[in-house]
Amino acid sequence: MELPGGPTQEEVIAVALGKLRLKPRDRVVEVGCGTGAVTLALAQTGARVLAIDRRPEAIAAMRERLGAAGLTVDYVSGEAAACIEGKGPFEAAFVGGSRDLGEVLGILAEQVSGAIVVNAVLLSTVHAAVETMTGLGIFKEAVQVQISRSHPLAGSIMWRPIDPVCVIVGRGRLRCS
Amino acid sequence: MELPGGPTQEEVIAVALGKLRLKPRDRVVEVGCGTGAVTLALAQTGARVLAIDRRPEAIAAMRERLGAAGLTVDYVSGEAAACIEGKGPFEAAFVGGSRDLGEVLGILAEQVSGAIVVNAVLLSTVHAAVETMTGLGIFKEAVQVQISRSHPLAGSIMWRPIDPVCVIVGRGRLRCS
Amino acid sequence: MELPGGPTQEEVIAVALGKLRLKPRDRVVEVGCGTGAVTLALAQTGARVLAIDRRPEAIAAMRERLGAAGLTVDYVSGEAAACIEGKGPFEAAFVGGSRDLGEVLGILAEQVSGAIVVNAVLLSTVHAAVETMTGLGIFKEAVQVQISRSHPLAGSIMWRPIDPVCVIVGRGRLRCS
Amino acid sequence: MELPGGPTQEEVIAVALGKLRLKPRDRVVEVGCGTGAVTLALAQTGARVLAIDRRPEAIAAMRERLGAAGLTVDYVSGEAAACIEGKGPFEAAFVGGSRDLGEVLGILAEQVSGAIVVNAVLLSTVHAAVETMTGLGIFKEAVQVQISRSHPLAGSIMWRPIDPVCVIVGRGRLRCS
Numbered sequence: 001m002e003l004p005g006g007p008t009q010e011e012v013i014a015v016a017l018g019k020l021r022l023k024p025r026d027r028v029v030e031v032g033c034g035t036g037a038v039t040l041a042l043a044q045t046g047a048r049v050l051a052i053d054r055r056p057e058a059i060a061a062m063r064e065r066l067g068a069a070g071l072t073v074d075y076v077s078g079e080a081a082a083c084i085e086g087k088g089p090f091e092a093a094f095v096g097g098s099r100d101l102g103e104v105l106g107i108l109a110e111q112v113s114g115a116i117v118v119n120a121v122l123l124s125t126v127h128a129a130v131e132t133m134t135g136l137g138i139f140k141e142a143v144q145v146q147i148s149r150s151h152p153l154a155g156s157i158m159w160r161p162i163d164p165v166c167v168i169v170g171r172g173r174l175r176c177s
Numbered sequence: 178m179e180l181p182g183g184p185t186q187e188e189v190i191a192v193a194l195g196k197l198r199l200k201p202r203d204r205v206v207e208v209g210c211g212t213g214a215v216t217l218a219l220a221q222t223g224a225r226v227l228a229i230d231r232r233p234e235a236i237a238a239m240r241e242r243l244g245a246a247g248l249t250v251d252y253v254s255g256e257a258a259a260c261i262e263g264k265g266p267f268e269a270a271f272v273g274g275s276r277d278l279g280e281v282l283g284i285l286a287e288q289v290s291g292a293i294v295v296n297a298v299l300l301s302t303v304h305a306a307v308e309t310m311t312g313l314g315i316f317k318e319a320v321q322v323q324i325s326r327s328h329p330l331a332g333s334i335m336w337r338p339i340d341p342v343c344v345i346v347g348r349g350r351l352r353c354s
Numbered sequence: 355m356e357l358p359g360g361p362t363q364e365e366v367i368a369v370a371l372g373k374l375r376l377k378p379r380d381r382v383v384e385v386g387c388g389t390g391a392v393t394l395a396l397a398q399t400g401a402r403v404l405a406i407d408r409r410p411e412a413i414a415a416m417r418e419r420l421g422a423a424g425l426t427v428d429y430v431s432g433e434a435a436a437c438i439e440g441k442g443p444f445e446a447a448f449v450g451g452s453r454d455l456g457e458v459l460g461i462l463a464e465q466v467s468g469a470i471v472v473n474a475v476l477l478s479t480v481h482a483a484v485e486t487m488t489g490l491g492i493f494k495e496a497v498q499v500q501i502s503r504s505h506p507l508a509g510s511i512m513w514r515p516i517d518p519v520c521v522i523v524g525r526g527r528l529r530c531s
Numbered sequence: 532m533e534l535p536g537g538p539t540q541e542e543v544i545a546v547a548l549g550k551l552r553l554k555p556r557d558r559v560v561e562v563g564c565g566t567g568a569v570t571l572a573l574a575q576t577g578a579r580v581l582a583i584d585r586r587p588e589a590i591a592a593m594r595e596r597l598g599a600a601g602l603t604v605d606y607v608s609g610e611a612a613a614c615i616e617g618k619g620p621f622e623a624a625f626v627g628g629s630r631d632l633g634e635v636l637g638i639l640a641e642q643v644s645g646a647i648v649v650n651a652v653l654l655s656t657v658h659a660a661v662e663t664m665t666g667l668g669i670f671k672e673a674v675q676v677q678i679s680r681s682h683p684l685a686g687s688i689m690w691r692p693i694d695p696v697c698v699i700v701g702r703g704r705l706r707c708s
Contacts, residue, residue, distance in 0.1 A: 011322070013195070014195035015188045015192065015324075018187055018190070130334060141327050142326070142327040143324055143325065144325040145322075146323040146325070147320055148320065148321040148323070150319040150320070157307060157319060
C-alpha cells in the first residue's frame with residue numbers, strides 16, 4: 001500500500017517499537033496503518049492506538065487482522081492531518097506512510113509528548129523526514145535496518161536480505177502541565 | 178564480557194526480544210547475562226527471568242542495573258549447564274554467551290517449550306549454533322542484524338554501522354502435559 | 355577531507371571503479387581527489403587522469419602518493435566547475451567530493467561520454483546526486499555498499515563494518531561525432 | 532550452479548578482483564568457473580586464466596561468454612584437485628565453488644604465490660574456508676559484501692539488496708626462487 005516493499009517485516013517492527021518506548025496505556029497514533037501489521041504490534045503492547053489511513057479498505061483489513069487477534073483499536077479513515085487534529089494528546093506516534101509528511105510531522109510535533117517514529121524506504125522520504133524533523137527541532141536519530149534471513153541450502157544456510165528500512169526518530173514538543 | 182563487541186545494542190535486543198515472543202509471566206532463562214542489558218529488557222516485558230552468568234561480578238553488575246530500574250530477577254552464578262538443570266520448565270531461553278554452547282543447547286531443548294534465541298557475533302559461534310540446533314531438530318531460523326545509526330555531519334547525517342549480530346532461533350521440544 | 359569518514363576504502367573503490375568501466379587510455383576527470391586513494395586506483399587502470407581539488411595541500415598529498423607508486427596524473431587546484439571547463443572531453447568522471455555538486459554535475463553531463471560516478475556518505479549528498487542526475491536525464495543507478503571486515507577474536511572471527519557508502523552512477527550526454 | 536544464489540554480481544566481482552591484485556600477464560586459476568561471469572572479469576584484466584569446472588556444460592557456457600567478448604582462456608573440465616596438479620605455479624587463485632574445498636585450498640596453498648580468494652554464500656562454506664585457511668597458515672582476511680541497488684519508485688528510489696557474499700582471502704605459500 002503506501003509503504004513500498006510490502007508490509008513491514010517483524011524485525012523492522014521490533015526496532016521501531018523499541019524506539020517508541022511505549023508503556024501500557026500510552027496513547028499512540030499511527031499514520032498510514034495499511035493492513036495493520038504495525039497496528040497489531042502496537043496494540044499488543046497494551047497501548048491505546050488510534051489508527052489512521054486514508055483508504056477505507058486498509059482500515060477494514062486492519063480491523064480484520066486486529067479482530068482475529070482479539071484486539072481493538074480506535075480508527076479513522078481520512079487524510080492524516082485532518083484526522084489527528086483535536087484527537088491528542090498522544091505519548092507517541094508512528095508514521096508508516098503519508099502523502100504530506102511535512103504537514104503531518106508539524107502537527108505531531110505539537111500533539112505528541114514522546115517518540116515520533118517514521119519508517120521509510122524511499123530515499124526522498126528518508127531525506128524529507130530527517131530535514132523536516134531537524135527544521136522542527138525534534139530530530140533525535142535515524143537508524144538504517146538491514147536484516148538478512150537464513151534460507152536452507154545444500155545442508156547449510158545462506159542469507160537472503162529483506163529490503164532495508166530507515167527508522168527516523170523524533171521527540172514531540174508537547175509538555176504536560 | 179562473554180559477548181564480544183560490548184553490550185548488546187538496543188536495536189539488536191529489540192529483534193531478539195521479538196523472536197522470543199514472550200507473554201507476561203512467562204518464565205525465561207538467560208544464559209550469559211553479562212552486565213544485564215538484555216536482562217533488563219526481558220524483565221521489562223513482565224516475564225519472570227532466571228539470569229545465569231559464571232562470573233559473580235557480572236551478576237553483581239546485572240543486579241545493580243535491574244535494581245536501578247526497580248526490577249528484580251532470579252539469578253545464579255555458575256556454569257550454565259549445571260545452573261539450568263532442575264530449574265525448568267521455561268517458556269523461552271536467551272543465550273548471550275556460553276563456553277559450552279553445544280551442551281547448553283542440548284539441555285535447553287528439553288527444558289524449554291518455546292523460543293530459544295542465541296545472539297552471536299563470532300563466526301564459529303554462529304556456525305555452531307546453527308549446526309547444533311539443526312542436529313537437535315530444533316532449528317527454526319537465523320537472522321543477521323545490520324544496524325547503521327545516523328551521525329550528524331556537515332548539516333546532514335551520515336551512517337555509522339554497529340557490529341552485525343546473528344540471532345539464531347530454535348524452538349524447545351518441551352511439550353506441556 | 356571533503357569526503358567525510360576518511361579516505362575511500364579499497365572495497366568501495368573497487369565497486370566505484372567497476373561502475374566507471376574504464377578502458378586503457380580513457381580520459382577520466384576526478385573531482386575532489388583528496389589525498390589520492392581513488393586517484394591511484396584510477397591511474398593504475400592505465401587511464402589518463404585529471405585530478406582536481408580546491409585544496410593545494412590535497413593536491414600535494416595526492417602527487418606524493420602517486421609518485422611513490424611511480425605514476426603521474428594531470429592535476430589542477432581550484433573550484434571544480436572552473437577547472438573542468440575546456441578540459442574535456444572525458445570518457446568518465448569520478449566525484450569524491452564537491453561543494454557545488456549540482457553545478458559540477460551539469461558541466462560533467464556535457465563533457466563526459468561515459469560513466470559519471472559520485473561517491474557519497476552524507477544523506478543530503480546522496481539525495482542531491484540522485485535528484486540532480488535525474489533532473490539532467492543522466493541518472494542510471496545507485497548502489498549502497500556495506501562492507502564488513504573480519505577481525506580475529508577468540509580463535510575465530512567477528513565482523514566489523516566500515517561506513518556504508520553510496521555510489522551514484524550517471525551517464526554523460528556527450529556523443530562523439 | 533555450484534555457487535548458490537546465481538551468477539556472481541558485478542559489484543561482488545569488483546571486490547573479489549580488488550583482493551586478487553592481478554597484474555597483466557599474471558597466471559590465475561579459477562576453480563568452479565560456472566558460466567564464466569568471473570572468468571570474463573579475470574580475462575579482461577589481461578591475466579592468463581585457467582578455468583576449471585567439473586561440469587562440461589559450464590565450461591561450454593563459459594567459453595561462449597568469453598568468445599562473445601573476443602577473449603580466450605585455458606580451461607579444463609574435471610575435479611579441481613586433479614586439474615590443478617602440475618599446472619602451476621600461479622600468481623593468484625579464485626574459488627567460486629568446489630566440492631572439496633579443504634583439499635583444493637591445500638593444493639592452492641602450495642601452487643600459488645599471491646592471493647587466494649574464495650567467494651562463499653553458504654555459512655558452512657564461509658566457516659570452512661576461514662578454518663581451513665587458518666589451519667594452513669594462509670588466512671589473511673574475510674569481508675562480507677552487502678550491496679543494495681536502487682529501484683525507481685514513486686518518483687524517487689528505494690534500495691533492493693542482493694544476497695550478501697563473503698570474500699575470504701588467503702595468501703599462497705609458494706615463493707619464487
